[in-house]
Structure formats: C-alpha cells, structure tokens
Amino acid sequence: MTKTTTSPQDTAGQAGAPERDGRRWAVLAICSVASALLGIDTSVLNYAVPSLTAQLAPSATQLLWIVDVYGFVLGGLLIVMGNVGDRIGRRKLLLIGVTGFGAASALTAYAGSPEMLIAARALLGLFGATIMPSTLSLVRSVFTDPKERTAAVGISGGVAAASFALGPVVGGLLLDHFWWGSVFLVNVPVMALVLALGKVVLPESRNPRPGRLDWTSVPLSVLGMFGVIYAIKTAARDGVAEPSVWIAGGLGVALLTAFLRRQTRLAEPLLDLRLFRNPAFSGAISANVVTMFASTVLSLGFSLYFQEVRGWSPLTAGLAVLPGPLAAAAVAPAASALIPLIGRARTVAAGLVLMGLSTAGLGLATEHSAYWQLLPVVIVNGAGLMLTFAVTADTILASAPATRTGAAAATSETAMELGGALGIAILGSVLNAYYRSGLTLPSGLTAGQAGAARESVSGGVATGTRLSGGLGHQVVEAARNAFTDSLHATTLIGGGLMLAGAVAALITLRKVPAVLQDPEPAAA
Known part of the structure; x- marks a missing residue:
C-alpha cells in the first residue's frame, strides 16, 4: 500500500478510515450510482420530448430551451463547483447536490408549463454540476494505493458509460406505461437512497488552506x-x-x-493553468476531448440509423446500442491491469485505435445489415471507449495535488462537455451536409414537401410516410439511402480523428509512468 501524507495537504486523512475498514468500496458504489443518474438524465429527455410536447404544447423556442438549458448550466458551472467542493468539502457539496437534484427531478416531473419545465431543467443542471466533480474527487481521496485507485476510477467510468445507454432503455420502458414525467420522477427515490447512505459512509475531504474564492x-x-x-x-x-x-x-x-x-x-485561481504544464494532465485532457468530439457521431448518427432507417422503436434502438456501454463497464477493471504491462500511453492509444476502427466499421452498415453483423463492432467500440477513459480519468486525478482534485475533475468534465458539443456541431453539420447533397428526390413533390425532406432524414421519412402510393415509398427510400451514405462518410472522418488521437496519445503520454504517485501540494 502506498504511503500518503495527510492533513497538511488535504483532509483526506479522514479518508483513511474507509481505506482501513474496507468502506472505500462502499464509497465507490455510492459515487457511481450518483454519477450514473446524471448520465441517464442526460440521454433520457430526447425520448420524452414527443409526449411532453403533446401535453405542455411548448413553442419551438421553448422546446429548444427545454432540451438545451441543462447542458448550458451544467457546463457553465463545473469549474466553479469543483473549486467550491475543494473549499467547503466534497462530501458536503455532493450531499447538497444529491438533495437538490432529487427535488429538482420532482419539480421537473410535475412541471405544468413550459416555463416551469425550463426552470426545473436549469436547476437540474445546477445541482448536476455539484455532483459530477465531487464523485470523482471522493473516489480519488479514499483510494490512496495507485493500483486500487486506477481500478476504482475505471469502474466508476464504466458505470458512467453504461448509464448513457441506459437512458433510452429506461425511458422507453417508462414511457410505454407512464406519463413523460416518470422518466424524471424515478430519480427521486434513488437520490434519497444515495443521500441516506452518503451521510453514513462518505468521508469528508477538502483543502485545509484553500485561500479566498x-x-x-x-x-x-x-x-x-x-x-x-x-x-x-x-x-x-x-x-x-x-x-x-x-x-x-x-x-x-x-x-x-x-x-x-x-x-x-x-x-489561488479557479483554473490552475500550471496543471497543464504536466504532460500527464494535458495529454489525458487532450485524449478525452478528441474521444468525445469524434464519438458523438455514433450517438447522433446511430440513434437516427436505428429509428429512421431501420424503423425501430426508441426502446429497441436503445437496446441495440446497450451492449457497447455494457462492454465498457466489463472492460473497466481490465484497464488497470494493462497499464503495468504496456504503459499508459499505449493503453490509451489502444483504446482510441479500437474506437477508430469500430467507428469506421459501424459506418459501413446498410439499410439491410443484420444486427448480428453490427453487434461485435458495437462491443469493440465500448471496450475501446473504456480503455481510453479509465486511464485518462485516473491520470488526470493522480496528476493533480490532493488539495485540487475537485478543480481537476471539473476541468476534465468541462473539456469533455466542450468536446462533445463541438463534435455535435461540426460532425453533425458534416452528416447533414452529406445527406442533403446526396438526396435525390422524385418529381411530383411540392416545394414545402421537398424542403421538409431535405431538412433531415427524419423529415424525409415523415414526408414520405404522409404521401400515399409509390411516390411516398420513393421519398422514404431516397431519404434512407442518402442518410446511410452520409453516415459512411461521417464515420470515416470520426474514425480517422480517433486514429490521429491515438498517435497523439503515444506522443503526449509517452513519458508518463505506469504508477502515478500523489504529487506534493507545492507542485501545483
């Protein structure tokens, strides 16, 4: 077990108790559940939009704010909340966030107007920003042995990865039987359980000399x-x-x-730019940004592929992609075993290579591809994702002083939020551009019908479905063929970016040791 220094640097001395009596694994479980709910909440809303639109009748602008305000608030507050946790205590901030997130979930579920729903979603983003960096910081504080810490961070990341794909599954099951608010109301009992157990199990951890904010x-x-x-x-x-x-x-x-x-x-800055001088920290952040940027094409493109091209229900589409995150969760513990064998740089690069090749492979899917042909590639993609994220998350947390783990975790999460947003903006635009340029519509459509069909594959399929006879069938087939071709091109670009990221990881992380000891506070 690696010997660590305590109270002069951080109140992680209080975390020694979980390490001695085995409660650290209970800390990991509580933090993993809390972060998993954030992942589910991020992806579940899209499946509730049709039913909440029918009931609340929001305007087009209000609907955009309902969908986007959570991410706006979450991304904007992460850095601030990471610093607040370092100052007031990461356990205290997590419990505040869990309480607020549960209350905001209930408010969201029973929102009676679009304005109330927007405000409730903003509160979810606020409290989500308190939970996200606190969970990683607490896991890091109780796992002081480098090997155990790497495994624990990997498990936490695996659960988080699986939770994003659980959103469509959970949402589909609930929406088949209950009203749209049920997808948010389910958060309340889970957060209540996390709060009750967290008060008993979680240790406090903070910077004893944080300076003024x-x-x-x-x-x-x-x-x-x-x-x-x-x-x-x-x-x-x-x-x-x-x-x-x-x-x-x-x-x-x-x-x-x-x-x-x-x-x-x-x-005492909110964002300590000196951390980026550490090649382990900056290299891991860069790998995460590349991964999030390029992988968004999968979540965006294949949600449309399974539902619009294949005609599957949202629940079936969610189940189709679920093996990828499940593979990520299964591979998470193996990442810590690979590091001593091949090093951090090669492990991250291997994950990016697997993701790059599988992304390009998924892009070869056609309208009639059998699911069993896609399943192995989905699994490989999930495994590659976790090989990358498990190592980079541990590298980022271990590279920062114990007094700054909240700020370091928040910096990492913020970079990933920006990478994902940029990926949706840029690769999503590429996907749409290829679709519109490749769409060949039959004659006989009005200008309005043709415009709706060119807007997106969803518009094309909906337009064709509303038309009767052979003309409608031709429009649907034209939209599906054009989208499949656009998916081929876009996934090749995304796969190429991941392979380039693998080369960059080999360079930027090449001198990072397999075992990262906690740095002295003076290093920051």
Whole structure:
C-alpha cells in the first residue's frame, strides 16, 4: 500500500478510515450510482420530448430551451463547483447536490408549463454540476494505493458509460406505461437512497488552506462558458449564419480570455493553468476531448440509423446500442491491469485505435445489415471507449495535488462537455451536409414537401410516410439511402480523428509512468 501524507495537504486523512475498514468500496458504489443518474438524465429527455410536447404544447423556442438549458448550466458551472467542493468539502457539496437534484427531478416531473419545465431543467443542471466533480474527487481521496485507485476510477467510468445507454432503455420502458414525467420522477427515490447512505459512509475531504474564492473569476467563467456552449449548440442547429451564434460566441470567447488572463495572476485561481504544464494532465485532457468530439457521431448518427432507417422503436434502438456501454463497464477493471504491462500511453492509444476502427466499421452498415453483423463492432467500440477513459480519468486525478482534485475533475468534465458539443456541431453539420447533397428526390413533390425532406432524414421519412402510393415509398427510400451514405462518410472522418488521437496519445503520454504517485501540494 502506498504511503500518503495527510492533513497538511488535504483532509483526506479522514479518508483513511474507509481505506482501513474496507468502506472505500462502499464509497465507490455510492459515487457511481450518483454519477450514473446524471448520465441517464442526460440521454433520457430526447425520448420524452414527443409526449411532453403533446401535453405542455411548448413553442419551438421553448422546446429548444427545454432540451438545451441543462447542458448550458451544467457546463457553465463545473469549474466553479469543483473549486467550491475543494473549499467547503466534497462530501458536503455532493450531499447538497444529491438533495437538490432529487427535488429538482420532482419539480421537473410535475412541471405544468413550459416555463416551469425550463426552470426545473436549469436547476437540474445546477445541482448536476455539484455532483459530477465531487464523485470523482471522493473516489480519488479514499483510494490512496495507485493500483486500487486506477481500478476504482475505471469502474466508476464504466458505470458512467453504461448509464448513457441506459437512458433510452429506461425511458422507453417508462414511457410505454407512464406519463413523460416518470422518466424524471424515478430519480427521486434513488437520490434519497444515495443521500441516506452518503451521510453514513462518505468521508469528508477538502483543502485545509484553500485561500479566498476570487469572486471576479466566477462570472467570467460561468458567463464565458455559457456563451461558448450556447454558440456551439445554436450553430449546430441553425447554422453559423445565425446572428446569435456570433454574438454569444464572441462574448463568451472575450469573457473566457479575460478569465484565463486573470487566472495567471492569482495565487489561488479557479483554473490552475500550471496543471497543464504536466504532460500527464494535458495529454489525458487532450485524449478525452478528441474521444468525445469524434464519438458523438455514433450517438447522433446511430440513434437516427436505428429509428429512421431501420424503423425501430426508441426502446429497441436503445437496446441495440446497450451492449457497447455494457462492454465498457466489463472492460473497466481490465484497464488497470494493462497499464503495468504496456504503459499508459499505449493503453490509451489502444483504446482510441479500437474506437477508430469500430467507428469506421459501424459506418459501413446498410439499410439491410443484420444486427448480428453490427453487434461485435458495437462491443469493440465500448471496450475501446473504456480503455481510453479509465486511464485518462485516473491520470488526470493522480496528476493533480490532493488539495485540487475537485478543480481537476471539473476541468476534465468541462473539456469533455466542450468536446462533445463541438463534435455535435461540426460532425453533425458534416452528416447533414452529406445527406442533403446526396438526396435525390422524385418529381411530383411540392416545394414545402421537398424542403421538409431535405431538412433531415427524419423529415424525409415523415414526408414520405404522409404521401400515399409509390411516390411516398420513393421519398422514404431516397431519404434512407442518402442518410446511410452520409453516415459512411461521417464515420470515416470520426474514425480517422480517433486514429490521429491515438498517435497523439503515444506522443503526449509517452513519458508518463505506469504508477502515478500523489504529487506534493507545492507542485501545483
């Protein structure tokens, strides 16, 4: 067991008790459940949109805010909340977040108007931002042995990966029998259980000498991140010509530039830029961004492929992709065993290679591909994802001083949020561009029908379904063929980016040792 220093650096000395009596595995279970609910909540809303739209009748603008406000608030507050946890205690912040998330879930489930639903979703983003960095920080604080820490972080990441694919499955099962609010109400008893067990099991962990919180940096960080994320999401949906993209993006970049400049002059910054001088930290962050950027094409493209091209229900589509995250959860413990054998750089690179090849392989699917032909590639993709994320998450947390684990975890999560948003914006635009350029519609359509069909594959299938006879069938087939061709091209681009990321990981992480000891606080 690796010997660690305690209270001068961090109140992780209090975490020694879980290490001695075995409660650290209970800490891991509680933190994994809390983070899993965040993953489910992120993906489940899309499946509830049709029924909540029918009941609440939101305008087009209100519906966009219902879908997007959670991610806006979550991404904007992660860095701030990671620092708050380092100061007031990560256990305390997690329990506050769990309580608030449960209450906000109930408010969301019983929202009686679009305005109330938007406000409730914003609260979910706020409390989600308190939970996300706290769970990783607490896991890191109680697992002080490097090998156990790597395995624990990998297990936590595997559960989180599986939770994203559980969203469609859970949502589909609930929506088949209950009203749309049930997909949020299910959070309440689970969060109540996490709260009750967390009060008994979780140890406190904080920075004993955090310094004062720079309140000027807080709005610069929050508003800057909000502006950038809003611009990216709006550009992905409405195009870069939309004036709000340039206004929000320009303001966000200006505020973030001022924020970063200010951090270099503070003794206790919200974002410690000196962490990026560590090749282990910066290399792992870069690998995560590349992975999130390129892998979004799968979640976006194959949700449409299974539902619009194959005609499967949302529940069936969710079950079709579930083996990938389940494979990720199964592979998570193996990642820690690979590190001593081939090193961190090669393990991350191997994960990215598996993801790159499987992404390109999934892109070869046709309208009539048998599912058993796709299943092995789905499993390989999930395994590659976890080989990458399990190692990079551990590398990021182990590279930061114990006093700054909340801020380090928040930095990692923020980078992944931005990578995913950029992937949706850029690769999603590429997917749509290939679809529109490859769509050949039959004659006999009105201008409105042709415009709806060219908007997206969903529009094309819906337009063809509304038409009778052979014309409708031709439109549906044209939309499906054009989308399948666009998926081939886009997944090749995504796969190529992951292979390039594998080469970059070999370079940036090549000198990172297999066993990372906790750095002294002076190193930060």
